[in-house]
Each structure stands twice: as structure tokens, then as C-alpha cells.
């Protein structure tokens with residue numbers, strides 16, 4: 298039961314909300330408003346004047362084969378990143394859980410970094426995948442595999458997928474491990490006595506009990522792959538070779554910042570914004586309903 | 591239906607010896623209650639029988655077959671856990687059907703057995719619910735049902751009633767007893783509650799610090815406790831222990847509280863003057879005009895009876911359960927300790943004769 302606090306006046310509640318409102322306003326609503334506004338405008342070639350063009354930017358963007366290619370790239374990229382990052386994290390978490398079940402010290406140590414690390418970890422991962430990643434490629438070429446992601450689009454895609462997924466594995470791992478640790482040992486023992494072998498126990502007990510965690514992480518990972526991988530792609534491939542690794546978010550940057558096509562870029566931003574709103578809505582609806590214990 | 595045999599079962603966690611060699615023979619259809627204070631190794635013993643722990647040494651046999659190295663799945667047993675351990679994401683039906691499905695039973699057969707067990711446990715209307723929608727008592731029944739449908743060789747219970755409120759506990763206790771008798775499944779029931787143990791068990795294993803202090807029927811454990819630990823653990827209020835020495839060539843005991851009382855059941859070996867402990871249950875103490883003076887320091891009225899705590903001469907503590915109305919604190923009551931109710935223990939606390 299949460300206690301309901303009733304304020305007498307309206308000044309105090311507003312004052313308490315103010316910092317959050319200012320931050321949300323300045324860093325979210327204002328740029329979002331700018332983007333929506335900009336998506337209805339078109340600049341002339343020299344950037345001297347803007348005119349209102351209605352939905353024309355959206356029509357152009359959606360008819361642009363490059364945009365549709367970037368959309369397809371995004372689908373491939375995001376689903377691969379999400380599946381890869383979730384699968385690897387789940388595997389690692391299951392192994393870790395076996396090794397440390399009951400050992401509180403380990404548990405705390407493994408969950409601890411999550412409390413401290415996000416910002417620090419992000420920088421770390423970024424540095425690990427900085428362009429001078431030659432190491433990796435050299436070794437591959439050394440054993441006779443023609444590895445050059447600057448020429449081969451599929452290899453470039455594979456590389457950004459791996460880099461982006463890897464960056465997300467630790468995050469997923471923490472959640473999966475916490476989820477595994479919260480499954481009572483007696484429940485698994487009951488299943489063992491009921492005759493279930495480890496693999497069966499995993500699929501019939503552990504996996505379903507992790508479903509809410511998995512679903513939450515799936516959405517987080519897709520949102521991450523959609524919107525938070527610009528840095529990874531920019532550092533590794535700049536969207537190339539050609540358009541091979543240009544995702545929707547990357548194309549916003551290319552069209553807006555490099556090509557200075559302000560209207561098109563704004564329209565793409567608005568489309569992305571709509572996608573994230575939809576994903577979040579789906580997440581809220583499902584997470585509320587899917588938790589079954 | 592099966593027998594269960596434990597031979598010299600030991601268990602060590604690191605350097606801590608938890609079980610010091612347990613031997614036990616359980617007959618087909620018998621209900622054995624393992625009782626002892628918290629931490630004495632009861633759950634560990636049960637988990638070794640289940641296959642959830644491996645003994646450091648010793649052998650577990652079910653129906654004569656050595657199962658020590660087998661997985662829980664291969665032992666054909668069912669277990670009811672203290673916190674029920676129901677599968678939270680499955681309905682009551684699915685919970686009960688889980689083990690049967692794994693064993694490859696056909697759906698009609700599964701349905702028949704679940705329905706039968708559900709009827710027996712009166713949980714028929716709950717079959718579609720999830721565990722979180724059930725009360726503690728209902729969960730307990732489902733956990734029982736999950737064990738029953740399997741028709742296993744062995745039921746294992748690890749303090750299954752300790753999460754229930756007092757009234758429900760008494761009710762479920764009777765139900766478990768009835769069910770076990772009706773199905774005739776060999777059972778091992780772990781509890782720290784001596785009343786539960788006395789009422790449920792065909793035989794008790796009283797455990798003390800990783801050893802089986804006594805294995806016997808409830809009345810035998812109560813009437814002839816093997817040592818002072820068992821004597822003090824079983825019975826409420828607990829047995830009194832009075833300091834004494836052997837006298838009259840082994841035929842009597844001289845109490846520190848004063849009198850020398852002849853044994854009613856024959857002589858004990860040993861020289862006169864050998865230190866003894868005399869045990870006597872509070873309900874066997876009687877009031878009589880020429881008795882020992884007890885200075886009352888606490889009175890607990892129970893209605894029909896009164897539990898009186900006090901001190902005998904020699905500052906010996908005594909508790910008596912008497913069919914008299916409460917007396918005042920500080921009053922002196924004359925009490926007789928009948929020799930026929932004596933339990934005689936040697937200096938090490940082991941029962942001597944009788």
C-alpha cells in the first residue's frame with residue numbers, strides 16, 4: 298500500500314516537479330518540438346529560407362529507396378543485436394548462476410557493477426571498439442579469411458552487430474542473473490524430483506519464469522539497437538561500405554548533419570520518435586500483463 | 591510402496607560434520623518422523639534420501655536397490671517442501687500433471703489421476719488457478735496433491751506444516767496421517783515440533799547434533815527415552831532432571847533434594863555414590879501431606895490443571911503439572927516423586943536399565 302500524500306496548495310508540488318520538468322523540457326520536448334516543426338518545412342538549396350511544405354518531407358522520405366534500405370538494415374541489425382545480446386547473456390547468466398547459487402558474496406559482486414557502472418562501462422565499451430580494432434581483422438586474415446569490413450558490406454554488418462551486441466551483453470547478463478537468482482531453489486528441486494532433467498528444467502521452469510525479464514530486455518535491446526548504436530556504427534563503419542550499415546538513426550545524422558537536408562532529417566526523426574513511443578507503449582502493456590507470479 | 595534403508599550415512603559440508611553416521615530401516619508403508627531441534631541435520635538427511643545432496647559416505651537403499659548415486663529423477667520419490675515450491679507459472683492442474691507428463695503418461699490417464707487426487711484433497715475447484723491465487727492451506731494441499739498423483743515409492747516431507755497457522759496445522763496433520771495410511775506409501779516426515787512427531791509417526795527418529803539419539807515408537811520414546819536429550823525434548827512441559835547419587839547397593843537413589851528413594855524396577859549397576867540424573871515428568875509428580883517441600887515461584891493455570899514451577903531443598907528446580915487450583919507464589923507445596931515414574935540416567939546422560 299502506498300501512502301497517498303495530499304498537498305494543501307499547488308505551489309509546493311509544482312516546485313518539487315520543477316527540476317524534472319525543466320530537464321525534460323529542455324532536453325526532450327524542445328528538440329522534439331523542433332524536429333516536428335522542422336519536418337513540415339523545406340530549406341532552399343542555400344539554407345537561406347524555409348517554406349511550409351506539409352507532409353511532403355514524409356512522402357519523399359518514405360519513397361526514397363535509400364531510406365527503405367536503411368529501414369531493412371535496421372530490421373536486420375536490431376533483431377540480430379537483440380537476439381545475440383540476449384542469447385549470449387542468458388547463456389552466461391545460466392552458467393554463472395550454476396556456479397554461484399547460494400554464494401552471496403559472488404552474487405553481490407556481480408550485481409554491484411550494475412549499480413555503479415552504466416556511464417563508466419559505456420565509455421569502456423566504446424574504447425574497446427574504436428576504429429583501431431585491426432587486431433581482430435589481422436588475426437582473421439592471418440588464418441586465410443579475407444576479412445575487410447571496409448569493402449565487404451556483409452562483414453561490416455556482422456561487425457557492427459557484434460560490437461553493438463557485445464556492448465549490451467553485460468546489461469542483459471545482470472538482469473538475467475538477478476532473474477535466475479530470484480527463482481527459488483526449492484522450485485527447481487521440486488522439478489528435479491518430479492523427474493525433469495536439467496535441459497527440461499530449463500525450458501519448462503527457468504525459461505518461463507524468466508519470460509517477463511526476457512520481454513523487458515527484448516524491448517530495451519531493440520530500443521538500444523534502434524537508437525543507441527549511432528556511436529558504435531559511426532566509430533566502426535560510418536554507415537558504409539556504401540549504405541551497408543546505415544540504419545535509420547545513422548541516416549538521420551547523414552541527411553541532417555552531412556547533407557544538411559534539414560527537412561528530410563527532421564521527418565526521419567519524427568518517424569523514429571513514433572517508433573520509440575510505440576515500443577514503449579507495447580512494453581508497458583505487456584510487462585503489466587505478462588508477469589504471472 | 592517400498593522399504594528404505596540408510597546405512598552409516600554421513601555428511602560433511604566443508605569441514606563441518608553435519609551427519610555422523612545415520613542407520614535406519616523403514617518398513618513398507620511405515621511413517622517415520624524425523625524430529626529434532628533446528629540445525630540438527632534433519633533436512634540434510636531428507637535431502638540425501640531425495641538425492642538432492644550426496645552423502646559423504648554411506649548407502650541409501652530404496653526397496654533394496656542402492657540409489658546412492660542416482661539422480662532424484664531416478665528414485666521415484668515425491669517431496670513436499672516447507673514453502674510448497676509450487677511452479678508459480680503453472681496452474682494447479684499443470685503443477686500436479688508436471689511429473690506425470692515427464693514420465694510420459696497419456697493425457698486421459700493424467701487427467702484421471704489429477705482429478706482423483708484433487709477430489710481426495712478437496713482442491714477440485716482450484717485446478718485452473720495459479721499458485722499465487724491460493725491461500726497457504728490451499729497451496730499446502732496442492733503440494734500434497736502433486737506428491738500423491740505421482741504414486742511414488744516414497745513420500746518425503748520437510749516441515750510441510752510449519753508455515754500454516756496453528757488451527758490449520760492440526761487439521762492438515764490429521765489429514766496427512768489419514769492420507770498416508772490410506773495410500774500406504776512409505777514416508778519420511780521431518781519436523782521440529784514434538785507434538786507433530788508424536789501424533790504422526792509410526793516410529794520417531796529423534797535427532798541430536800547429527801546423530802539419531804533414539805529410533806522407536808512415540809510411546810516408547812516418551813516412556814523410555816534413551817538419554818537426557820531425548821527425555822528433555824519429548825514431552826511438554828519438559829521432564830525434570832534432579833541430581834542424585836546411587837545408594838543402597840544400586841537399589842536406590844539419594845536425591846540432592848534430600849530423601850533416598852528405592853527404585854521401583856530393580857537395581858542399577860555401579861558403586862554407591864556414583865552420580866546419577868533422575869528424570870521425572872511434571873505430570874507424574876503428586877501432592878501428598880508428607881512430601882518434599884516445593885517453594886512455588888511461578889504458576890501457569892491451564893484450566894483443568896496447573897503447571898507449578900518451584901524449588902526443592904538443595905535449590906533443585908522442579909516443574910509439576912497438578913490437578914489442583916493455582917496456588918500462590920511463595921507458598922510451600924508438599925510433593926511426592928513416585929519411584930515408579932523415575933527415569934535413571936548415568937553421568938553421561940545415558941539411560942540406565944528400567
Ligand SMILES: Nc1ncnc2c1ncn2[C@@H]1O[C@H](COP(=O)(O)OP(=O)(O)O)[C@@H](O)[C@H]1O
Pocket residue numbers: 603608626627628629630631632633634635
Ligand atoms: N549446503 C550447505 N552448506 C553448508 N552447510 C550446510 C548446508 N546445508 C546445511 N548446512 C548446515 O548443516 C546443518 C544442518 O542443517 P539442516 O539439515 O538444514 O538442519 P535442520 O533441517 O535440522 O534444521 C546446519 O548447521 C546448516 O548450517
Ligand SMILES: [Mg+2]
Pocket residue numbers: 632633634749
Ligand atoms: Mg530443515
